[in-house]
Amino acid sequence: GAGVSQSPSNKVTEKGKDVELRCDPISGHTALYWYRQSLGQGLEFLIYFQGNSAPDKSGLPSDRFSAERTGGSVSTLTIQRTQQEDSAVYLCASSPQFSGANVLTFGAGSRLTVL
Amino acid sequence: AQSVAQPEDQVNVAEGNPLTVKCTYSVSGNPYLFWYVQYPNRGLQFLLKYITGDNLVKGSYGFEAEFNKSQTSFHLKKPSALVSDSALYFCAVSTLTGGGNKLTFGTGTQLKVEL
Numbered sequence: 001g002a003g004v005s006q007s008p009s010n011k012v013t014e015k016g017k018d019v020e021l022r023c024d025p026i027s028g029h030t031a032l033y034w035y036r037q038s039l040g041q042g043l044e045f046l047i048y049f050q051g052n053s054a055p056d057k058s059g060l061p062s063d064r065f066s067a068e069r070t071g072g073s074v075s076t077l078t079i080q081r082t083q084q085e086d087s088a089v090y091l092c093a094s095s096p097q098f099s100g101a102n103v104l105t106f107g108a109g110s111r112l113t114v115l
Numbered sequence: 116a117q118s119v120a121q122p123e124d125q126v127n128v129a130e131g132n133p134l135t136v137k138c139t140y141s142v143s144g145n146p147y148l149f150w151y152v153q154y155p156n157r158g159l160q161f162l163l164k165y166i167t168g169d170n171l172v173k174g175s176y177g178f179e180a181e182f183n184k185s186q187t188s189f190h191l192k193k194p195s196a197l198v199s200d201s202a203l204y205f206c207a208v209s210t211l212t213g214g215g216n217k218l219t220f221g222t223g224t225q226l227k228v229e230l
Binding site for chain 2 (some may be wrong): 004043045056102105109
């Protein structure tokens with residue numbers, strides 16, 4: 001597609017429920033990233049995928065968080081047993097390849113509210 | 116570990132006046148430096164980057180930034196601010212070595228341009 005698409009744009013859930021957030025990157029982009037934006041915390045790196053390589057999961061805050069990327073394209077971020085501190089905007093980004101010099105193109109984000 | 120500091124949570128400037136948004140970084144090796152902007156209810160957009168070469172980098176919407184290696188800074192500047200420049204600005208750093216391809220972001224600076 002023309003840009004990075006994320007869904008849902010807004011999600012309200014109850015504490016303890018599982019949620020799935022979806023990211024559809026720009027066609028042909030091999031690198032895909034997930035970040036979390038919390039008020040006053042800036043952007044926190046969660047995970048990235050590059051082609052068929054093993055993902056870098058070093059930023060996932062707990063084992064309740066997981067992510068998959070199927071067929072080198074669409075990615076799903078899953079949060080199990082959600083907690084109130086998980087409330088944030090989850091941003092997905094993609095880039096043509098895995099390089100520190102590349103510009104990331106971000107989606108509009110998925111705003112998660114855990115009641 | 117790489118890090119970015121944006122010492123000002125908010126910067127206020129009158130329209131037509133010059134603006135500066137400060138950023139300092141810490142990284143092992145040569146840095147790749149970026150500025151991104153986030154308008155209300157929208158994803159992050161790329162403004163400019165420094166990879167190598169001329170220390171003064173020009174980007175979108177009349178913004179520029181100067182890489183200063185001795186001061187480990189990459190301040191964002193614009194000669195004449197517009198009300199439409201009001202947004203949240205993020206500085207970010209990555210590097211070539213040791214998995215540093217992950218962009219590390221600062222906490223953001225809210226720029227408010229007033230008439």
